Amino acid sequence: MNNHPDDATQFRCFMVREDAGRGVHGASETLTDAQLDAGDVLLRVAYSSVNYKDALAASGRGKIIRRFPCIAGIDAVGVVERSDHPRFSPGDAVIVHNHGFGVTQHGGWAARARAPAAWVNKLPPRMSLLDAITIGTAGYTTALAIDAMEANRLAPERGKVLVNGATGGVGSIAIDLLAQRGYHVVAATSKLEQSDYLLALGAKEVIASSSLPTGTRALESALWAGAVDSLGGAPLAALTRTVQKDGVIASIGNAAGFELNTTVMPFILRGVRLLGINSDNDVPERALIWQRLGSDLRPRHLAAIANVQPFDALPQIIETVLAGKGRGRAVISIDPAVAG
Numbered sequence: 001m002n003n004h005p006d007d008a009t010q011f012r013c014f015m016v017r018e019d020a021g022r023g024v025h026g027a028s029e030t031l032t033d034a035q036l037d038a039g040d041v042l043l044r045v046a047y048s049s050v051n052y053k054d055a056l057a058a059s060g061r062g063k064i065i066r067r068f069p070c071i072a073g074i075d076a077v078g079v080v081e082r083s084d085h086p087r088f089s090p091g092d093a094v095i096v097h098n099h100g101f102g103v104t105q106h107g108g109w110a111a112r113a114r115a116p117a118a119w120v121n122k123l124p125p126r127m128s129l130l131d132a133i134t135i136g137t138a139g140y141t142t143a144l145a146i147d148a149m150e151a152n153r154l155a156p157e158r159g160k161v162l163v164n165g166a167t168g169g170v171g172s173i174a175i176d177l178l179a180q181r182g183y184h185v186v187a188a189t190s191k192l193e194q195s196d197y198l199l200a201l202g203a204k205e206v207i208a209s210s211s212l213p214t215g216t217r218a219l220e221s222a223l224w225a226g227a228v229d230s231l232g233g234a235p236l237a238a239l240t241r242t243v244q245k246d247g248v249i250a251s252i253g254n255a256a257g258f259e260l261n262t263t264v265m266p267f268i269l270r271g272v273r274l275l276g277i278n279s280d281n282d283v284p285e286r287a288l289i290w291q292r293l294g295s296d297l298r299p300r301h302l303a304a305i306a307n308v309q310p311f312d313a314l315p316q317i318i319e320t321v322l323a324g325k326g327r328g329r330a331v332i333s334i335d336p337a338v339a340g
Contacts, residue, residue, distance in 0.1 A: 007034035013110030014314050016058050018068040024060025026072065026315070037105045039114040040085040043094060045078040046338035047133040048108035050314070050330040051169065052255055055321040057102065058314075066104045074101055076108025077123070077133045078338055085117035093123045095290075097137045098279045109314065111335050118283055124294020129339050134306040134329050135293055138169030141279045142228065143289050143297045145250035146177055148275045149226055152248045156182040159225030159244060163187050166203070167194050169305070169329040170230040170252055175201040176299045178228075186224075188212060194327060201301050209235070213242050218265035226250075233257025240266045240274065248273045255324070306331050 009032060016026040033042070051074055056062030058072045065072065075097035080088050088094065099119045101107045106114070123132050154161070161178055165171045166187035178185045179202025187203035189195075195206040213220045214234070222244035229236045230253035239249055240262045251274060266272040281289070289297075299305070305328040309317055313332075320326050333339065 007032060009033045009112070011111035012311070013071045013106075014058070014073070014311070015069050016065060016072045018060070024058075024065075024068075026058045028312070031110070033112060033114075036112065036114040039105075040083060040117040041080055041088050041094070041096075041120050042082045042112065042114045043076075043078040043080050043096070044338045045076045045108060045111055045113050045334045046129045046336075047078075047308075048073040048076045048332045048334055049133055049136045049138075049169075050317045050321050050332065051075070051137055052253060052321055054102065055318045058318050059322060061322065064103060066100075070102070070104075071106035071108075071110045071113075072102050073108030073110070073332075074098060074103065075133065075136045076101075076110075076113050076334070077129045077136075078113070078335075081112075083117075087117055088120065088122070093129060093132075094120050095123060095132050095136070096120050097140065098281075109332065109334075121286055121290045124290060124298075127294050130306065130308070130331070131302050133331055134302045135173065135299060136169070136329065137279060138329060139173040139293065139299060140289060141252055141277055142170050142173045142177060143293050144279060144281070145174070145228055145252060145275070145277045146181070146297065147289065147292070148277065149248045149250055152273050152275065153246065154226045154248050156184070158247075160184045160186050160223070162224045162227040162239070163203075164209070164227065164235050164239070165189070165230040165253070165255060166198055166206070167191050167327045168230060168255075170228070172201060172301075172305045172328045173299055174228040175203050176301050176305070177297055179203065180300055190324075191327075197304070197327065200304060212238060214238050215241070217241065218263045219269065222247075222270065228252065231256035233259060234261070236260060237262040240272060243270065243272045245270045246273075248275060250275050250277050252277050305329050308333055
């Protein structure tokens with residue numbers, strides 16, 4: 001986007017910096033449009049969110065951000081102010097997420113953001129800005145997972161589907177979407193005090209994560225037709241041993257670790273399919289998934305899943321997410337005037 005007379009417009013953001021004395025640290029700062037990175041679309045931001053990836057990035061506990069300084073936040077929703085791309089016009093309600101947003105380019109924890117058009121999607125009809133960010137990266141990735149799992153023959157009549165990390169953003173939306181599609185959803189969590197919340201989202205059963213099989217045999221009892229896993233590490237390895245014949249696992253995150261210690265036996269003896277879900281997709285696939293999120297994959301319980309907090313609460317929310325103490329989606333209200 002070329003220079004514009006309004007590039008002196010000031011706005012507030014949460015900037016993450018790295019220096020020798022303090023390491024990686026973040027704080028509220030004031031920037032102008034001229035200091036934003038290049039892109040086709042400039043928007044006024046209503047909401048962003050705090051994903052686990054964001055918390056790792058802002059705290060320096062994960063090598064997420066690829067350049068410093070950087071405004072963190074891998075997703076944001078708002079209204080287009082200027083566009084150099086024919087797909088977008090001023091006033092369009094849009095969401096920006098993934099690719100380099102908040103990683104290699106300034107992201108969503110700011111009142112204004114600029115991004116390439118390929119990272120931007122118009123909201124489906126009758127979807128509010130708050131609903132869109134409550135879905136956000138977590139919901140988009142979950143929809144990708146369900147799309148891929150069903151393309152690999154997962155269906156309600158095949159058996160139970162386990163959701164690991166059930167109280168998180170991915171887990172909450174996965175329960176909602178799977179339940180409305182007729183699946184018998186088993187929610188696994190270390191927070192049994194949240195059972196009522198998980199049952200209200202549509203889970204048929206809530207079990208303690210600690211009750212899941214953790215044996216070291218090549219195969220354990222076949223329990224699940226499918227599973228949505230946002231944990232990685234040992235929980236994902238255990239899942240590979242407990243999924244039934246021709247079952248499918250969608251691997252989405254690494255909250256419990258990025259190493260996978262398992263054997264080939266589940267894959268060659270039971271035909272288990274381990275599906276890696278990557279949300280950095282091209283424009284046609286993004287458009288298709290957001291269309292589905294506005295129709296047959298539209299979550300029903302977004303009001304219960306959203307945990308809306310003010311911009312100034314970001315440091316506390318980052319720590320809560322890192323500690324695994326949050327529930328649902330941590331939504332950040334950036335500019336209430338844009339939200340309407």
